[in-house]
Every structure is written in C-alpha cells, then in structure tokens.
Amino acid sequence: METVLLIVIPSVPLLVALLLTAFGKRAARAAQWIAGLGALTTLGATFALLPALHSGETPSIVLPWIPAANIQLRLHVDWLTLPFLVTEAAVTLAATVYSWGYHHADERSGYFYALLLLFGVGMSGTTLADDLFLFYVFWELMLIASCLLILVWGDGERRGAIALKYFIFTHIGSLMVLVGLLVLYDAVGSDSLAALRAESWALAPGLATTVLTLFFVGFCVKMAIFPLHLWLPDAHTVAPMPVTIMLAAAMLSMGTYGILRFPFSLFSRAQLEPFGVYLMLAGLVSEIYGALMAMAEQDVKRIIAYSSVSQMGYILFGLGTLNRVGIEGATLHVIYHAIVKALLFMVTGLVIRATGRRNLKALGGLGGAMPLTTVCAAIGALSILGMPPLGVFNSEWMIFSGGFETAHIVLSVLTLFGSLLTVVYALRFAGTIFLGERPSELTVESTPWVMRAATLLLAGLLIIEGLFPATLFDWAARGLPLLLKGALQ
C-alpha cells in the first residue's frame, strides 16, 4: 500500500502533465480541473502515508533503472521528508486553485497547467528521491519547469533575459551540488542514499570540507541567501503569480531540504561544527539585508520577494545553530513560511488584479473596497512579523532560542533585533495599501472568487496552525534523530 502511494505522489501529476501536453488545445478548457485533481491526489497520497510513518515504518521502493551503470530508481519517505512533502503538495494545490482565477484560459492553458504540475513533480521527486542520480534529475526538473513558465507566461519584455539569469544562477549552484553528489557516489561506489546512510565510508578531511562547502554554497543559491540571492527578486517579480507562489513558498525551502538531507544527515557533528558559525552569520546577513531591501522597495511584488530572502536567513540561522531547538525551529519555519508567503503573494496578486497597479506609491486606502483581502493581508503581515498566536511566532521563537543555546550570543541578539525590521516592512506593506487616503483615480475591479477563496483558506490555516501547532512540532521533531548521525537525540 505504502509503495503504491510512493509511486502515486510523483507519477500521477506527471501523467496528468503528459496528458495535458498530449491533448494540447483540446484539453485547454478542462485543463484547470484535471490539474487540480492531479494536485489534490498528490496531497491526499502524502497524508495517506502518515499512518505508516507513525507506526515506525519508512516506506521505500527500489526499481531497476540503468543496471549497466548501477543506478536504481529509489523512492523513500521518512520523517525528514514529510514536512517538506506536505508543504510542496499543499502549495502546488493552492497555486493550481489560485490559477483558476488568475490565469486567463486560452488555447495554451493545457501547457501552463502541465508545467505547473511538472514543477510540483520536480519538488516532490526531489524530496522523495533516495538516489543521487534521481535526486539531481528532479532537482533540475523544478528549475526547467519554472524557467519555462517564466519564459512563456511571465510579465514584461525582459522576461527572456530574466529567465536566463534565473537559470544560469541556479544552475551554477546545481553544478556545485552535482560535484558533491559525484564525490559521494565515488566514496561509496553506489548512488543509493540508503547505502550512504547505512554503510561506513569516509572522505579525506580536506575533501570532506570541500564537499561540505560545495553543498552549502550550492543549496544556499536555491535558498537565495545573500549574496547568492540575485536571481530571486527578478524571477519572483516577472513570474506569473501562481508560479511566484510556488517559487517562494515551496521551491526556496528545497535548499533547506538539501542541506538537511546531505550535509546534515550524512556528516557527523564534528565535521559540521566549523561551518555552524558561518551558516549563522550568512543567515543573519541575509535576514537583515532582505528586510532592508524590502523596506526600500516600491514594487509590491518585490517587497514580498525580498522578504523571502530575509525569511530564508532565519532558516539558515536556525540550521547553523546545530542544536535540537534551532533545527526543529528551522523545519517549522519552512512550513509556516510556505503558508504565510503564499498568502502574502495571493494578496498581492488580488491587489494587482483589482487595481492594475503594483507601485506602492500609487496604491492606498483599499481597505473599504476590498475588506476580505484586507483582513487576509493583516493576518499575513502580523504573522510574518512574528506576532503570537499566529504561526510564524512559534518557529521564530525556537530559532532564536536555538541561537541562544550556542556560544554565539552576539549573533543571536543581532538576529533577534534584526527581526524588528520585518515589523517595519510588513506594516508598511499592509498599511500603505489598505489604510490611508485612496488616490482619487484609483479604481477597484472585482476579482475572481476562486482567488479570494484560496487566500481566505490560507489565512484560516495560518491561524489554526498558530493556535494548534502540536502536529507540526511533532512532525519536525521526529525528523531530528536522523540528523547529525543521531547527535541530536
């Protein structure tokens, strides 16, 4: 049963995407419903894996693939995978549903939804892959799918150049990861991650440091940590809104997953210790830089884009603490950030759709005209600035307390105070758009109900997850024994 579910998670959306591509124009009208069904199946299958995980199993599957090169097709799910898997599946579903309203159906709609699903397959495949080769294939699939979405459906004349920049930037990071994977492959003589976890293998100390550096830098490109974030603001701004939601809410955290899956699960605490302080430092810098840029931006979409740079900084800081609380907080933050970031982008999309403007200076006083959106924006803004009892407070609390458990108190204090900047940009965002005087020439058009419903759903989810976080804490905590060779127990 579990093996079937494991196959279902990536292959159903893959099949749906292939069908949509094959039928092309003929499926354009029905594409949105079919795609929604595909995304829903994935989410359902992900939750259906929970009982097995709770009973202590780790469902996995091995199929022969390229026997000549000793490469198998291995999928595997454990507690480290699950939070990420759920996040991706949920975000893909949310983005698909949001597209029903956002995307104007035309004869190419089938391809749009197919690529959206492929993007999702790339992410779920990356998390499920238990094989170095397969991991990299899926890792790049998400880049290709998102890049094509930006290239064909993005806004503005410069989308070609921006898609190119996004591709090359992230591909450089991927190549670093690739070298790391190849060294691991060479060390254990097999491409199976299970073998890497189980068998004893060793790298020369110098080589281990090099590989770890490559992994950290490579995954930080995906996480958009300063100064490797340069691709992010442009890509997020130009991408169509559902793609932006998937990029910001789910794909950025793939970098976190990579760090947890490779450096953190395969190397010992002693090997990772020298990197801890640098990770914390990079996280801190990224947090403050992202927040400052978000404060300075006028484009509403770019504000939220830079806020991602800042939020990924928290996560990296939490990982860098190398202790139980910090890493658990980082994992939790991935989930909360996904919800809040999707919510904020959805709000931004509603505002842009209703007014046709994206400059903060030209917006204002929308509170009366868009009451529902205003409430959602308020929940999102308050949440991201870390106000209890909303979601993000929990994870930020844990990240900070993880920081204070380390010897680097100064960094932790700075991170804590740096989070004040979030307050500034979040309130500026929500306040300027929805409060104050409404410019006289600003007209508000009605927005599709699907978009509003999806937004409202996420806002509700954020409150629920903030008030009853026990399940999420449980998920994040169960993955911890798999890390740092069990040193977190």
Add this chain to the structure above:
Amino acid sequence: MSGDLWLVLPLAWLLAGAFALGLIGRLWQVRNATLASLTAIICLGGLGLLWPSLIQTHTALHTATPLLTWGDAAPGGLLLRASPAALILTGLSLSLGVCIAVYSGRYMERDARYVTYYPLLLLMLTGLIGMLLTADLFNLYLFCELMSVPGYVLVAFRRHTDTAVEAGFKYLVLGSVATLTMLLGITLIYRGTGQLTLPLPTAVRAPWGRAGIACLLVGLGLKSGIVPLHTWLPDAYGRAPSSISAMLAGVISKSTLVLLIRLCLSLGVPARDLGLLLIGLSFLNMTLGNAMALGQRNTKRLLAYSSIAQAGYMMFALGVGLRYALPAALEAGFFLLLAHALLKGMAFLSKGACHFYTDATLIDQLRGTWTQLPLVAVTFGLALAGLAGIPPLAGFAAKWFILAAGLPARDGLVYAGVAIFLLNSLLALGYYLPLIVRLFSPPTQATARRALSGWMAAPLLVLSVLTLFVSLQPGICLTCARWLTHLEMW
C-alpha cells in the same frame, strides 16, 4: 575472395543503390520525393542486410569465436571484418541516413539538382561504412576518399551561394591534404612492416613506423575536427545543407574519431600514451569550441562549434578510459557519442526546417519559432537542452557517467579535467540557453503559423522519441556503447 557474404552485402547494396539512383535520375524525370523514398528504402535495406552480421558478432562476443571476415588479406585484396564497434557505428549511420533521406523528401525540393544529391549521399555513406569495416590500411584510404569526395560536393551543393562554394573549397583543400597525409602514413607503415593488414602491433617499433602513425593521426584528426585541425569544420557545417551537416556532425566526424583511436591501438600505440594525447587535446577542443560558439550569430556555425566542444567531451572520457584502463569511462564516452549523434542530428534537422520555412539563418531570426512551427521549436529545444546536458535528457546522463567514471582514476590530471569539463558545460549554457529562449520568444512581427510537412515532421518526431527513450532508459544505449568499447577487436 572468401568469407561471409553477409558482411559485404550492405556495402555492395549501398554502392549499387547509389549507381541505380544516379541512373534513374539521368534516364527519367523523377520527383524529389520519389528519390528520397528510394534512398530511405536503400538505407533501410542496408540496415536489414547488416542484421545477420550483428547477430553473428553478438554470439562471437559471448562465445569468443572469431569475428566474421570477408575477402583476402593479400596485397590488392579487400579484407572486411565485422568488429563490434564498426557494426554499431554502421548501424547508427544507416539509421541517421534513413532519417535524413526522408527529411530531404521535402527539404531538397527547392534545389534544382536534387537528382545528384541522393547518389552522393549514398556514396558518402558507403565510404564511411567501408572505412569502418575494412581491416586493411590501403582500402581504408580508398574508402576514406570515397567518403570525402562526395562530402566536398555536398558541402558546396548550394553553389549559387558564394559562401557554400568557399566552404566546400576550403573543405576540399584541407581534406585532400589530410587524405594525402594518410596515404603517406600508410606508405611509411608499409615500408617499415611490409604489411597492410590490421591489426599490426609491430608498426610502432618498425623504422618510420612512428612517423607513419603520426601522419595517420593528423589525417584522421583533421577529418574528425580535432583542434587545431578544425578550421574547415565551422564553414563546412555552416554552409552545407542542414541534412548534410547533420550527417557530418552526428556520424561522420565522430566515427572517424573512433577509427583514429582503433587504428592507433591496432598499430601498437600504448593505450596510456594515446589516452594522454586525447586528454590533452580534449581540453583544447572543449574550451575552444565553447568559447567560439559563444560569439556566433549564425545558428549553424554555433552548432558546428558546439560539435567541436562535444568532441572534446568525448575525447576526455575516452582518453581517461584509455590512460587509466577504466572501461566505465570508455563506455561513458561512447554513450555520449551515440546520444550526440541523435541530438546533433535533431538540432541540425530542426534548424533546416526553420530555414526552409522562415529563411532564418541568424540566431535572432529564430524568434517566434514557437508560434510559427511549434513542433520544430520543441524538437530544437529538446536537442539543445540535451546537448547542454540538462537533466533528465541524455546529455546529462552522459555527463554523469563521464564524471562518475573518471573520478576513480584518483589522478590530478583527471581532477583538473573534471573541473575544466564542468566549467565548460557552464560556459556552454551561455549559448544554448539564449537559443532556446529565442525559440520560445514572441516573434518580432506578426507571423502566421506554418504547416510543417510530414516529410520533415516524421524524422524529427522519430528522433525526439528516440532521444526521450534514451534519456529515460539509458541502459540500452549503454549496452550499445559497451560494444563500442571492444576497440581492440579486429
């Protein structure tokens, strides 16, 4: 003349087909499509006739029985031997030949002299296959000329353009020098050993033997576009009809590379030294090919330089395999060779279709291909992404195999090579990606959608399905690559 007739039949069939087509074209008014179909049938027939030899060789490989031979080894005779590497490459070139023949059914329609095109194409294929199958040096030279002379004509086929004539002439001059150098090399080896039949492991120690081998290296190196003997290549690939560029880039230059390696090994050159030479030259090929491709504005010249770079990747893998005795690296190199034949063939054919319908030669003119010729945009994009080594396409599998196979050598040279390889594959993105972006960009002026002819669509579809198959299931291609690693079998 004795031996297994099955071995000589494909060659004879192709040769007879070439003459028959020439005669038909001369005697009757034939439509281009008819000739193209006949050529495709002849190539398919060649493939069919090759089948018994393939089966025989398969059993020979597993039971260690001697390989099929035909002919006699006495001076003046013709000796053919069904070595596994030669058979695989023969099969590959005939298969690509079928695709190209079908494609030409529409592509050559506007050329007035299409009647001469098909016999020349078949003669070129005959020469190539003869070169691969023959087991003596003199006939190697003869077949090499049989391959090259139609090649010169085909490159300059569109003689109403000055550039094509110029490219053909350049290819003719350099190619003739190369074949003459080969002849000199063969003479020197014959003088030293008194023998022409391969394998000839004493050649390297014979007086003048090394000089002879060096001459052969230069001659075949030029044909396979090894830097610094590559100067004819961008012009020839850039100016020839796209179908011919596909043949030259996909099969001919890469087959001569394999032949070069096999010949050196059979003449007694130590694998270690040959490997070192290949690794050294591969760095030049990769770097120069990619660097020059970055600056190109003409699409076909860009593809030509990318061929030089891809040859560099192959040479690196093969060099590592030979120098450090790593069969996996050899396999990886040959896997790339097979994948490259598919991908580059597809790229050139797609480019030809763009040119046929929209007169696009420059990269910038490819804008709007997606709206005008959606299928071509997809196949072209697929080919380029595959060449760039983007997963899950075959180019990436090749990259992974090469890197994974090279690392166990544990040698500084290999580590340096891996670094250069990766930097180059990054550099290559700089020209593949803008090309893909242009394919999918909106057109500069409003243009209508064109109906793609079935003659062109069919080979493009077949090639893209094959590419996807090889990408998702590289195992079968890897098995073919394993046949190619039996380089020492003559």
